[in-house]
Amino acid sequence: MSLIVKDLTKKYGEKTVVDHLSFAMEGPGVYALLGTNGAGKTTSIRMMLGMLSRDGGETLWNGAPLSLETCNVGYLAEERGLYPKYTLMDQLKYFASLRGVEGAEADKRIRYWARRLEVEEYLYPEKTTRQGKKMSAPSLKADQLSKGNQQKIQLMMALLPDPELLILDEPLSGLDPVNTDLFKGIIREEIDKGKYLIMSSHQMPTVEEFCTEITIMDRSRTVLQGNLNEIKKSYGRVNLKLKTDEDVGDLVRASGARILTEKENEYEIKVQGEAQAMYLLRELTERKVTVVTFDLQEPSLHEIFVEKVGSGDENA
Amino acid sequence: MKTLKAELAGTGKVFRFSLQQYFKSAATYVMLAFMLLGTSASIFMMSMGMDRGMSVGSEARNLYIRNESPYDLDLAQLPDYFTAELTDKSLEELLEQLDAGETSGVAVEIAADEETGQWTATAYTGEKTGVTGSEASNLAACCAALVEQARYEALGVDPAQIAVALAPVSVDVMKESTYRFPDEKDASTRQIGGSAYSILVFMLISFTTSFIVRAVVQEKTSRLVEVLMVSVKPLALITGKILGAMCLVVAGMICAGLGLFATRTVMGLMGRDTGAAGLGAFLGSLDAGGIAVVLVSVVLGYFSFSIVAGISGACCSGESETENASGGAMLIAMVGYFAGMGTAVMRAGTAVSILSVVPFLSVYIAPSRYLMGDIGFGLLALSWVLQAVVTLLLAKVCAAVYGALLIHRGEKVGLGQVLRMMKGGAKA
Numbered sequence: 001m002s003l004i005v006k007d008l009t010k011k012y013g014e015k016t017v018v019d020h021l022s023f024a025m026e027g028p029g030v031y032a033l034l035g036t037n038g039a040g041k042t043t044s045i046r047m048m049l050g051m052l053s054r055d056g057g058e059t060l061w062n063g064a065p066l067s068l069e070t071c072n073v074g075y076l077a078e079e080r081g082l083y084p085k086y087t088l089m090d091q092l093k094y095f096a097s098l099r100g101v102e103g104a105e106a107d108k109r110i111r112y113w114a115r116r117l118e119v120e121e122y123l124y125p126e127k128t129t130r131q132g133k134k135m136s137a138p139s140l141k142a143d144q145l146s147k148g149n150q151q152k153i154q155l156m157m158a159l160l161p162d163p164e165l166l167i168l169d170e171p172l173s174g175l176d177p178v179n180t181d182l183f184k185g186i187i188r189e190e191i192d193k194g195k196y197l198i199m200s201s202h203q204m205p206t207v208e209e210f211c212t213e214i215t216i217m218d219r220s221r222t223v224l225q226g227n228l229n230e231i232k233k234s235y236g237r238v239n240l241k242l243k244t245d246e247d248v249g250d251l252v253r254a255s256g257a258r259i260l261t262e263k264e265n266e267y268e269i270k271v272q273g274e275a276q277a278m279y280l281l282r283e284l285t286e287r288k289v290t291v292v293t294f295d296l297q298e299p300s301l302h303e304i305f306v307e308k309v310g311s312g313d314e315n316a
Numbered sequence: 317m318k319t320l321k322a323e324l325a326g327t328g329k330v331f332r333f334s335l336q337q338y339f340k341s342a343a344t345y346v347m348l349a350f351m352l353l354g355t356s357a358s359i360f361m362m363s364m365g366m367d368r369g370m371s372v373g374s375e376a377r378n379l380y381i382r383n384e385s386p387y388d389l390d391l392a393q394l395p396d397y398f399t400a401e402l403t404d405k406s407l408e409e410l411l412e413q414l415d416a417g418e419t420s421g422v423a424v425e426i427a428a429d430e431e432t433g434q435w436t437a438t439a440y441t442g443e444k445t446g447v448t449g450s451e452a453s454n455l456a457a458c459c460a461a462l463v464e465q466a467r468y469e470a471l472g473v474d475p476a477q478i479a480v481a482l483a484p485v486s487v488d489v490m491k492e493s494t495y496r497f498p499d500e501k502d503a504s505t506r507q508i509g510g511s512a513y514s515i516l517v518f519m520l521i522s523f524t525t526s527f528i529v530r531a532v533v534q535e536k537t538s539r540l541v542e543v544l545m546v547s548v549k550p551l552a553l554i555t556g557k558i559l560g561a562m563c564l565v566v567a568g569m570i571c572a573g574l575g576l577f578a579t580r581t582v583m584g585l586m587g588r589d590t591g592a593a594g595l596g597a598f599l600g601s602l603d604a605g606g607i608a609v610v611l612v613s614v615v616l617g618y619f620s621f622s623i624v625a626g627i628s629g630a631c632c633s634g635e636s637e638t639e640n641a642s643g644g645a646m647l648i649a650m651v652g653y654f655a656g657m658g659t660a661v662m663r664a665g666t667a668v669s670i671l672s673v674v675p676f677l678s679v680y681i682a683p684s685r686y687l688m689g690d691i692g693f694g695l696l697a698l699s700w701v702l703q704a705v706v707t708l709l710l711a712k713v714c715a716a717v718y719g720a721l722l723i724h725r726g727e728k729v730g731l732g733q734v735l736r737m738m739k740g741g742a743k744a
Contacts, residue, residue, distance in 0.1 A: 013736075046542070046723065049545070049546055051542065051545045051546075051719055051720075051723060052719075052720060052723070053716075053720065068325075068546075068547065068548075068549075069322070073546055074546075075542070075543055075546040076543075077539075077542040077543050079539040079542055079723075079725075080539060081538045081539025081540040081541075081543075082538065082540060083337075083534075083535075083538050083540060084538065085341075086337055086340075090333070090336070090337070090340075094329070094333045095543070095544075095547065097329050097333075098326055098329050098330075098544070098547035098548050099547050154543070157543060158543070
C-alpha cells in the first residue's frame with residue numbers, strides 16, 4: 001500500500017494557501033506535517049480527504065484517488081466537537097454505522113476502546129436504586145464531559161472503523177500529562193499494527209518521538225521535506241552541552257562558538273561543526289579544566305523548525 | 317446517476333440518527349402535543365365563536381305540534397332527524413316546557429287566523445333555545461305543507477294528483493359568469509380551497525425551514541462536521557437531515573389532523589359542525605387522485621425549500637444567526653403564500669396559468685387550481701417538471717458548497733461568496 005500526495009494546490013482568489021504540496025508514504029509509519037499557524041496543514045488534510053475542493057493535484061491511495069470507497073480513513077480533526085445534547089453512545093454508534101460497523105461488532109469495538117481509553121464510566125455508567133441495587137444507566141451526554149474526555153471520545157470515533165490510514169491533527173493538544181501518555185501509547189500500538197499515520201502537530205518532541213518522515217510548511221509552501229534523521233545529519237552535530245568545574249565562558253567565546261545558555265558552569269553552546277567542538281575540547285584539556293559533560297548533538301527538530309520558518313511561534 | 321448514488325451514500329443512516337434524536341428530545345413531544353391540542357382547541361374555538369346562523373346542522377330534536385285544524389296530519393312525511401308528536405297541551409303549557417330548559421324543542425301551533433280565516437303554522441322556541449330562527453321557520457313550513465296535503469286528501473284528490481299539485485317550484489339566482497362557465501367553481505369555493513391549501517403548505521414549509529436551519533447550525537457549531545464528512549458526503553448529510561425533519565413535520569401534521577378529526581367527531585356528537593373551518597372542508601373534499609397531486613407538489617416544494625434552508629443554515633457563523641438564516645427561505649415561502657392567497661380569488665386565466673408554473677409559487681398554486689379545474693394536467697405536470705429541475709439544481713449547488721460552508725469559520729457567508737465557492741467546487 002502507498003499514499004501519494006501530488007502537487008496539492010489550493011487558492012482563495014489570488015491568495016495561494018497550499019502551494020504544490022507533494023509527499024509520499026511508501027510503507028506504514030508516521031508522517032509529520034509541520035508548519036506555523038496558517039501554513040496550510042489543515043487545508044491540505046481537508047483536500048486530501050476530499051472535504052475541500054482543490055485547484056490542482058491529487059491524493060492517491062494504492063494508485064487510486066483517495067476516497068471513502070478506496071481507503072478506510074480515521075480522522076481526528078483539529079476542530080474538536082461532539083453533539084453536546086446527544087448521548088455519547090448514540091454518537092459513537094452513529095459514527096461506527098456510517099463506516100459500516102454496526103450491531104454486535106460496533107458494541108464490541110466501543111467496549112474495547114472505552115476500556116482502552118478509560119472512559120467506561122461515562123459510556124456505561126451505573127446508578128444505584130433506592131434498594132441499593134446497581135443498575136446500568138444511559139451513557140452521559142457530551143456536554144457532561146471534560147474537554148480531555150471529549151477528546152478521548154473523538155479519538156474513539158477515529159479508531160472505531162479500524163482505519164488503515166489514520167490522520168491525527170494536533171492529537172495531543174490540550175491533554176494533561178497522564179492522558180498524553182495514554183494517547184501516545186495508543187499511537188504506538190497503531191504504528192505497531194502497521195497503520196499509516198499522518199500527524200500534524202506543534203509539539204516537536206512528540207513528532208521526533210514518532211515520525212520518520214516530515215514536511216515543514218511555511219505560508220503555503222514546503223520549506224523542508226525528508227527523512228528526519230537524514231535532515232538532522234545534514235545539519236551536523238552543532239549542539240554542545242558542556243559542564244565543567246570552573247568558569248570557561250571566555251574560553252568558549254574565544255574559540256568562536258556561541259553560548260546559548262549559561263548556568264553554574266553548565267553551558268549550551270552552538271558550534272559551527274565537529275572540528276570547532278574538538279578544538280574547544282583540546283583547549284579545555286590543555287588548560288587542565290575538569291570536563292564533567294561534553295555532549296555533542298545534532299540540532300533538535302524544534303531548532304530546525306524555527307530556523308526554517310523563522311517566526312518561532314510554533315507553540316502559539 | 318452513479319455519481320448521485322455515491323453522493324447520497326449514507327443518507328439512510330443520517331436520516332435514522334436524525335429521526336432517533338428528534339424523538340429522544342422532550343421538545344419534540346411538546347411540539348407534537350401542541351399540534352394535537354392546539355388544532356383541537358382552535359377548531360373548537362372557531363366553531364363555538366361562529367355565528368349560529370352559519371351552522372348547517374340541526375339543533376331541533378323534538379317537535380310538538382298543536383293542531384287546531386280539522387285535518388289529520390301524516391307525521392311520517394316529516395324528516396326523521398327529530399321526533400314529532402301531536403299534542404293536546406295548551407300553547408302556554410308548551411312554552412313553559414320549552415322555557416324550562418328544553419333547548420332542542422320546537423312547538424308548532426296550527427291555527428286559523430281570526431281575521432282572514434286562513435290556516436297558519438307558527439313555530440315557538442324557548443328563551444335559551446339552540447334552534448336557529450331559520451330552522452324553526454323551516455319546521456313551521458313543513459307543518460304547513462302537511463296541512464296542505466291533508467286538505468287535498470280531505471277533498472278526495474288521489475295521491476298522484478296531490479304530488480303534482482304540491483311539487484315545489486325551485487328558485488335559483490345565477491351570475492353571468494356561472495352561466496358562461498358552468499364547470500368553474502364559484503368564488504367562495506375557490507377562495508376557501510385555495511386559501512386552505514396555501515395555509516397548509518405555508519405551515520409545512522415554515523416548520524421545515526426552522527427545523528432544518530436549526531439542525532444545520534447546530535451541526536456546524538458542534539464542530540463535528542469535519543469528522544462526519546470523512547464518512548459521508550455533504551449531500552447525503554443534508555438529505556438525511558431533510559428527510560428526518562420531513563418525518564417530524566409529517567408527524568406534526570398527523571397530530572394536527574388527529575386533533576381536527578377528534579374535534580370534528582366530538583363536535584359532531586354534540587350536534588355542532590366544524591365544516592366552515594375551511595381547511596377541514598378542503599381536506600375532506602380530496603379523493604385519492606387529489607391527494608396524489610397535492611403530495612407530489614408538496615414533496616417537490618418541500619425539498620426545494622429545505623435545500624435553501626440547509627444552505628442558509630450552513631452560511632451562518634453561529635447559533636445567534638439562526639433567525640437570520642431562516643429569513644431567506646421564509647421570504648420565498650411568504651411570497652409563495654401571498655401568491656397562493658392572492659390567486660385564490662382570481663378566476664382561471666393567463667395570470668393563474670403563468671403563476672401556476674413559476675417554481676416555488678407553483679407549490680402553493682398549481683395543485684389547488686388543478687383540483688378546481690382551472691388549469692389542465694399539462695400545466696400541472698409542467699409545474700412539477702420546473703420545480704423538479706429547480707430542486708436538482710439546488711441539490712447540485714448544495715453538493716458543491718455545503719461541505720465547504722460547513723467547515724467555514726468566521727463571518728456569515730454571503731450569496732456572492734457562495735457563488736464563488738460553487739465555482740471553486742467545480743474544479744475539484
